[in-house]
Amino acid sequence: MKNHLLVFLLVVFSFGFPSMAQENDTTEQESKKEVYDFILLSSRYQNAFNFLGRDFGADIDLVSTDLMYYFNSGIYFNISAIKFLQEGLPWQYGGTLGFNKDLGAKTDINLSYSQFLIDGQSEVTGIQDLGFAQATFGCEWGFLYSTIQFQTLFNERTDYFINSSHSRYFEFDQKLFKKITISFEPKFTLMSGTSEFYRMGGFDLTVEDTSSFQNFQLLNWEAMLPITFGIGYWDLEFQARYINPLNLPNFDESNNRFIFGFQLSYAIPIKKTKSK
Template sequence: MKLRLILVFAFSITIIKSAISQESDSTDVSGEKEVYDFILINAKYQNAFHFLGRDFGENIPLFSTDMMYYFHSGLYFNASTIKFMQAELPWQYALSLGYNKDLSEKTDLNLSYSQFFVNEKSDITGIQNLGFLQGTLGWEWGLLYSNIQAQFLFNEQTDYFLSSSHSRYFESDKKLFKKVTLSFEPKFTLMAGTSRFYQNGYDLIDQENQDLEKFQLLSWEAVLPVAFGIGYWDIEFHTRYINPLNIPSFDESRKRFIFTLQTSYAIPIKKTKKL
């Protein structure tokens, strides 16, 4: 059985952060502080699906939309819809709850849990009861921004992953056409983990199942996202090179480039907080 039957497990929700910093807090003489919540809307097209660096020998484009409410406290709720552009793959939906906090001027923490749903009947295994838990600790240490992320995928089997990303943000000194902010953030990510997710798509012998339970390197990738910001609008184009590692013999995944186009809009909601 082709592993494309479990492709929809793997789509994790993109947390929109860039717009959150566009409004600063202010304090007036009455002892009250103006703070902002945000509604964040995002739409994305990707020319091919991938999970842990694997495309499973398939070339399936996808389109997704997200709507998030981000509280000033760092708590956020997100709702997503995901459409894989292949007839036998159903729509998938997800709800997420998360918390984002700056621990200091140089460190931050993000925790989230996502639950995925499929309303229609499908022969695709592994997508009816999928949970995704992740925690990320980030550190701005001067030359780079680095983070380490622990992830748990709850399904018929449980997988756990550990990844580390390193990036540097650049922004143009002058606005294009006096309105457009140009920025880019090259990033390198290395991921390791278990591979029990294969067990939902193949009939495997005992030795193959044992190999999938080993914690090992799964992929590395390099990404160059270029973003254009106009007010509360952001338009981004991502070029991503993915190299899967330790691929089982029955998986036809290969090294490849993947391209993504997405647009997002942030709606600020001003609130007053007593000091």
């Protein structure tokens, strides 16, 4: 019974919340200029699920598909379908409405709210109606691009999280075969928060266990290296992550581990005109 909840919770935190950038190569006209909306299609595979750095002692791979419409104004909405490759686990679905904006030449903000559903019935109560809100502030300073993110998970009991990420984007000057752009962005993330989500897992909890769920503590750190091959509007990304869960209760059998995956994405530009 635990796996139904634990896998579902993965959807909440593995769901894509991209930090989208505006396209700069617009062409000015006498009274109007061209701008673009984008439709983004992506599918990915991951060899193991993860939630807050926890695999709960399980080893379940997954596939997912996302469809996003990103407006030039910075508003976007995304729908996602996730299938976990283990018999008996239902399909998971999510929808997100968000807003992304550059505040300055080196700062940006991303706000979003997501709602998650499951297909059919689950043996675990309380997971059919989960909401998730987040606010992310990003800043490029010196060598690094850093973000601080505030997250809230809404359910019968609410959890709060804060994470800080630090990354650096690199791109090779020469294109592979004169067509393919190769880039990579190593990233380190540290996350902290509360642990009320354990109540839904079907664990045999003691009073001592539950008394610590409201404590704000470090939950995990992870190091990630994605490598992306881009040609035109196509991107193929390979990703390796090392995840280290922290402050695990005695009943949680999560382990330090590597997780591998890849994602194929396609962007469809939709040209519009905008008055100067």
